[in-house]
Amino acid sequence: MNKLRLGFFKYSCCMGCSYFFAYVHKHVPEVLASFDFVFIKLLSRKGIPEGPFDIALVEGTITEAWQVDELKMIREQSKKLFAVGSCAVIGGIPAIKATTPELEIEKRVYKNLSSIHSIKPHAVDAYVKVDGYIRGCPPAERDLYEALTSVLTGRKPDFPQYSVCIECKLKGNLCVLIADNMPCMGPVTNAGCGALCPSMNRACYSCFGPMKQANAPALAKKFKAMGISRDDIIRKFTEFGADTIEFRKAVETVYED
Amino acid sequence: MTGERTFQKFKRLIPKKAFLLWLDSLKKDYKLIGPVKTGNHAVFKEVDSSEELFMEYGTTMLSPGKLFLYKPNEELFRFAMNGKITIDEIAPIAEKQVIVGVHPCDVNAILYLDRIFLRTFKDTHYEARRKNTVIISLNCARVSENCFCSSVGAGPFLHAASGYDMLLTDFENEYLVEIKSREAEELFGLEGRVAGRDEMRVKAEKEKSMQGKFTKTINVSGLDNIFAENMEHPVWQQTAEEKCLSCANCVMVCPTCFCYDLRDEMSMDLKTVTRYRCFDACQDIRFAEVHGGNFRQRRAARLRQFVTHKLDQTNQYGVSATVGCGRCITWCPTGIDLTEITKEIQRYEPA
């Protein structure tokens, strides 16, 4: 079989997803055997972000105008395009600034604004259609293989869309929200991590972002009843998901109260 | 598991210490599983010695039936695609095991799972484990906050005639041991004191005093139709909107929820696909997704499905699906309570 042409594109993020993809996961040799890495900045300065690509993987939040232009071009030249990692999937950590006016944030961070051309942060799917989400920070190994094998075999990929609680219960963890009164975000967070944090006796902080149709306001109310301060509740829902509709609703609920 | 052949259903009083030592003696042929204390909670798990057991536990988050008989996650087979498809069956994991300290609600829950996995369609994995499992039940000596088994006839003392092996009742320094299967009769070698009419009267008194301790109740009369007639009752929408997170913790902890999902995982070299199954949950949005759409897109419809299937189903298997263990209430992050929802509906519908 001819190798498929793969492009890996990086926008505003820590580049952890590239790193994970190129070095860390369990099946790097198998991936290299099936895909030709035509463009990936982490591994080579060479190459141009021009297609055609059989598969495009995009990491990072979109926070500058040039990124929008390039992303649109990549979309047009790629058969399949997947958002990889929380920044690309939901906005992630760079979207923390989503709830504050741009200029305010810029002035808080930079002395000289002449070289700053940033725009409101958004996930990749705010600008182009995506074929699937490989969620997580860092992304879930299983979901990465699901995306890659689906492209190799021409089938529709299947990603989990249920709560972290389901994974947590399948593992048999004692629930830290109820047993230890920890403000766990698991009930509204999309699965995929295998309930990593609750398995370590920690509350989930929703690095995988909201699950479909998450009822975030109801969880915010629960946190309030547990005695969590308003600011802390807002932080919980804006750490990774500040630009998501689901978590914005929770923030509104808290402000209204 | 019970055989149909006759055996002696003897009843004896055995000092607790002697009973526990007998349990240890089973360890050469069986895995020993029972309640173990962890912090303020108890969990069912395998133990090395009966000394680890915490027989005085209240309830556990997960039921023994859905940990050791119907497994949360189980590989079924693998298939390879090298030109043609070859299937590699995975034999069920079914070591011989003894589960001790199973409360009446959880025994009834296992009997309910039997109806699903051992009747019309036999589930070979479940069946293999069920055959290799000795179930020693323990009548309850205390009522936890959310228990309502007495309202549905599933506890606090066990009355099922068969389908398990032994029944224990706490008699201070002794257990009243009742043999319920041929396998138990053959395994159990302790003499003890024979329990007669007096002891059985004491047992009946203990049960009666337990019956008086329940604070949570449900009135099951008329429940079979009431939900179908109240599909659009405001309690569904209101509870769903204000409280339900669709997290599915209720389904996961429910000892009688039996739905599962089949999933395939393809290896990165594309050579093998593993098919496994794991618990599924009707509270999850994808549960009712079929070709062309999703017939339970509304959160309220999913919450209603869970509650209705637990309480309005004597027509499905001839018994109610809930055993009144209260787990779905205890472990719901927002404390949604199916008995309260039911009362809310019953208020408008005189039974």
Ligand code: SF4
């Ligand atoms: S610990 Fe968190 S993720 Fe796990 S079941 Fe409880 S709320 Fe859900």
Ligand code: SF4
């Ligand atoms: S439990 Fe939550 S915070 Fe932890 S890895 Fe999973 S999604 Fe991220």
Ligand code: SF4
């Ligand atoms: S009833 Fe409770 S446990 Fe069940 S899905 Fe709703 S919030 Fe989660």
Ligand code: SF4
């Ligand atoms: S519905 Fe709730 S109370 Fe009834 S058996 Fe299931 S978990 Fe227990």
Ligand code: SF4
């Ligand atoms: S309540 Fe839902 S998950 Fe449980 S058995 Fe019924 S349909 Fe299945």
